[in-house]
Amino acid sequence: MTELSAAPGKGPLIYRQSVWTRVTHWVWAICLFFLLLTGLQIFNAHPSLYIGQQSGFEFDNAVLSIGAVNSDAGPRGQTMVLGHTLDTTGLLGVSGTADRPVFTAFPGAVTIPSYRDLGTGRVVHFFFGWIFVATMLIWFVASFINGHIKRDIVPGGADIRGVPRDVADHATLKFKHGRSYGPLQKLAYFSVFFILFPLIVATGLTMSPGMNAFAPWMLDLFGGRQTARTIHFITMALLVAFFVIHIIMVVAAGPINELRSMITGWYRASPGTPTAQGDKP
């Protein structure tokens, strides 16, 4: 076989993302968008989080609470986190304008619907919840069979040893576009697929009274229904953090190339990447 030579100064064009990876990626992106915005709508119906089986109304087991208080300067938004009270006017608790303040925990700009409607929030949340879980199953089976999990997701010993160097490379915005994922990429995606995704589904199901009857051990696993609700919320925040970093990395690493690989599957590798069968120049 003759050596394929890429254009000068360019690495080979490699087929990096299978159709399973690409389709599940975008379905998840849509699902998570709706799940987040309807989840915040649902949270707004009772914007407090607790530790334990129940919510303390006559005792205190709240770890987070968002609300509004009156002050001489008008209503103020207040957020309590682990006993510390923060003024979050404009963002949490009270938002909108001074003449037309809106008293919801999260502002309407980040909820679906944009006004209080718990019923609609729940309908949309559960609809996308089903699609999200179905897509997880499809992704897992396909990625197990086509080797995506083994090749790109589960970090090996070499990946763990390569973390310090990869951290240094990222800090200096030097990205290697290889055939497989780098150590930090593997760790990030492993955490999302095998920790955060299962955790957010399981804690969501633990809030269902029907599921509690079917699998009461889930209540014990997460330390009670209200703790499960708190973990569900924290996992959401971690997924949002992942999303922000994910977008920053796509932009920093070359948005056109990264987007193309997640739409068409084809990815321009770094110069010097050894070519293989199936590559394009």
Added chain:
Amino acid sequence: MSRLITRRNFLRTSAIAGSGLILAGCDQFDFLADKTGPGRQIMERANVLTYQAQRLIMGDQTLAREYSASEIRQGQRPNGSTDPTTPEYVALRDSNFAGYTLKITGLVQQPQSFTLDQLRNMPARSQITRHDCVEGWSCIAKWTGTPLGPLLDMAMVKPEARYAVYHCYDNIQRTLSGDILYYTSSDLIDAYHPQSLLSYGLNDQVLPVSNGAPIRLRIERALGYKQPKFLHTVELVASLDGFGKGRGGYWEDVGYDWYGGI
């Protein structure tokens, strides 16, 4: 082609990506609140799937978790209506529910009517369970009452009955054209469930008005809006059409899912 990431390029692309996020939160998805819209109709099918999936995996008699007495750490938080004002209810309340009867009607061979004393003298069950409000909070309390199932057997439910509709004295919404009364419904599996109590006791006291006196039905594997307070009639029906807006309950008519087990 230069692959350099300059600070300007980076900031510009970040700003474009960021503006998409802000746009996302506007009101363009408010149309999903319209219960007649096709998108909403499709999405509501997911609730049917949830109901069928849970019924499939969960035994009909599987119990909701019961807690120990030490887990009762507070009173049962009253929610929704805490003091109905319908004339019938006010009269009953002022006479300490002396004239109250619970009726079982509809698709039954022997309609039944029970006074409060009769209900209190029937085989009783107490259970310490967790009440989960659809809003997200939970509260553990001890409920005492008589199971609904044997009473349905006394009424001899006809085979064509598919649902039990629970009618209440609760005028939860007062409008210009009159009161809207609270009602909800369940399938017969929940109606016959061993923990489905016609409860008259709460935390070893007589059930107070704020929690649904004289009778509140417990359906322990569902959310709080499936636990009708101020209950007066259980009606067996083949279809939920013709009650309210036909979605099976007051909150269901507003847009909550009928099953309420999630």
